[in-house]
Amino acid sequence: MANYSIKDLEHLSGIKAHTLRIWEQRYEIINPKRTDTNIRFYDQDDLKLVLNVSLLKDNGYKISKIAKMSKEEMTEIVWMVSEKLSSHTDQIHALTLSMIDMDEQRFEKIIASNAMKLGFERTMLNVIYPFLSKIGIMWMTDSINPAQEHFMSHLIRQKLIVAIDSLYTQITDASKKYMLFLPDGELHEISLLFANLLIRSRNNRTIYLGQSMPFHDLNVAYELYKPDYLLTIVTSRDAAISPQDYLNKLSEKYPESTILVSGSQVIGEDLDLNDNIVQINNPNQLIDYVEENTVEVIPN
Template identity: 70%
Template sequence: MANYSIKDLEHLSGIKAHTLRIWEQRYGLINPKRTDTNIRFYDQDDLKLILNVSLLKDNGFKISKIAQMSKEEMHETVLEIADKATSFADQIYGLTLAMIDLDEQRFEKIISSNTLKIGFERTMLNIIYPFLTKIGIMWITDSINPAQEHFISNLIRQKVIVAIDGQYETYDEEAKKYMLFLPEGELHELSLLFANYLIRARGNRVVYLGQNMPFQDLQVAFNAYKPDYLLTIMTTKDRNISTEEYLANLADNFSDTPILVAGSQVIGQDLELKENIVQIANPNHLLEFIEEQQGHSVSR
């Protein structure tokens, strides 16, 4: 079972560590364990408790009332809220608990109900994508283990692939062609798959090369298919070449082609980028770019 620091609980629940300590002292809400060297830590049950407390608090329950609830009462109240939840934050909390518990049934219920209510794309933009951002923070801070991350990522991946399959149709001759790839060493392709879906959903063509693409192979594919745009995502720190140098190579080798680049190693970094590099901060920014190239706005 995973161990968590109070900072981990803060990152995952959004409740400040200072507030958690006050609740601990005033209400005995959680009781930290201690290592053999007397370092405080919290376990997975504590994390689930605080996520449930956060959900109840966000839905109007006072902390004094929450602290008086039994585990069974709290569980039932959270389930009632989850069944009628309309806020995206509540759904994200639900997905977080599904990931921690490796609960596929809860995941399916959240995704299916939201897809029926607001459609797959809005579910991705308003629930899944913010959730993936949260997973990224959890991964960086070692707040989730690889099994939990792989479990939830593969479930989401399956949903996106099914949605992409539903986009195959005859393209207009004037449809733009995008070539999507991840550089060598980049293996997490969920965001790239979602970009694939968004581009196809607006009637454009995609040549999808996937993860870990060697530069030479990218050049061969580019020469064969001559895309209008390249799109890549860079999130991995450890590579043989710096992000800035890699992007400079891309820009020089495909100098007549706009290159769309997203990812934590690019966005918000102080990089010197060449003119044909276009930074894409988030999916909505990508949609704006796609629709601008098509010369009209597509409703969503």
């Protein structure tokens, strides 16, 4: 189980360390443990408690009242609040709790209620994507274990596949063709699946090659499909080829196509991109680019 400093709790919950200390001293809401060398730390149960308290406080509950709640009472009230959440920050808090508890039922309720109000695309943009950024921070700080991250990623992946399968599109011979893939060795495909949804929902053709596509196999698919655009996401630091060399290779091999690239090994990096490469920094930028280049479908 992960251990946290008070600064970790502040970073993950959004509650200032000074406030946490006041809660600790005045209300005894949390009680730090100590190492053999007398260094204070908090565990995953403390993180969950702080997230619950933050959620209730943000929804009008006074800290003095929260401090008197039993664990069972707090859990019940958090469930009730989670079903009525309105702000995106609250939704992200609730998703974080569902991940920590590996609670699929809570996840389903949160996503379903948001999709009804916002639609699935806006739910992805406003709730799930910021939540994924938070998962990334928690992963880098060892605040979650691989099982929790895999649990949540799998649920989101399932939702994206269902949303893509249920799309109604108006494809014509003039529709642009996109080929989507991850480089050899890249396995995290949630962003690629979401890109597929965004592109297809705007009446474009896509062929989805998915994870870890070797360059030789990409060549075969390219010759068969002849796409107008290639889209890839580079996040791995352990690839056999550098991002710069990989993008140069794509650009030189497929000069007749526009190559859309994103990912942590591209965004913010000092890369020299060839003329047929377009850097995409976020999903909203992808939406704008795709809409600018989509051929309008005229109903019969």
